[in-house]
Amino acid sequence: MKISLDIRFNGAHGPITLHEAVQRLREQGLACTVAADVIDQKVTIFADCVERGFTPLRSEIMAAYYVAERDATTEAFDRGLITQSELETKHAALVRQLLA
Numbered sequence: 001m002k003i004s005l006d007i008r009f010n011g012a013h014g015p016i017t018l019h020e021a022v023q024r025l026r027e028q029g030l031a032c033t034v035a036a037d038v039i040d041q042k043v044t045i046f047a048d049c050v051e052r053g054f055t056p057l058r059s060e061i062m063a064a065y066y067v068a069e070r071d072a073t074t075e076a077f078d079r080g081l082i083t084q085s086e087l088e089t090k091h092a093a094l095v096r097q098l099l100a
Contacts, residue, residue, distance in 0.1 A: 009055065038067055045098065066098050 007018050016024075045063040054062070070091060077087040 007050075041070075042067060062098055066094060069094050 008015050009018070009021075010016075042060075042063040045066050046060060049058065049062050073082070073087060073090045073094070076082045077084065082090070
């Protein structure tokens with residue numbers, strides 16, 4: 001399944017397209033300010049979740065969880081709290097947990 005601007009899902013106020021949802025967020029000053037590499041990773045996970053039949057909201061929650069866990073693990077490595085091997089193991093476990 002390819003995600004397009006016309007994909008419909010249930011929003012807080014009923015059915016809405018992705019395009020309409022983004023437009024409403026922009027109108028409310030909630031435009032995305034996330035780095036492009038983070039968006040690319042979230043899109044990949046979001047698309048995989050939608051293809052597996054999860055709702056868009058659940059997919060977004062799972063993608064956000066993945067990014068947060070990955071970033072926390074990377075920060076722990078950067079601060080010297082875990083080794084490179086532990087970092088790689090934790091990242092691999094996270095991918096298996098969400099994409100397996």
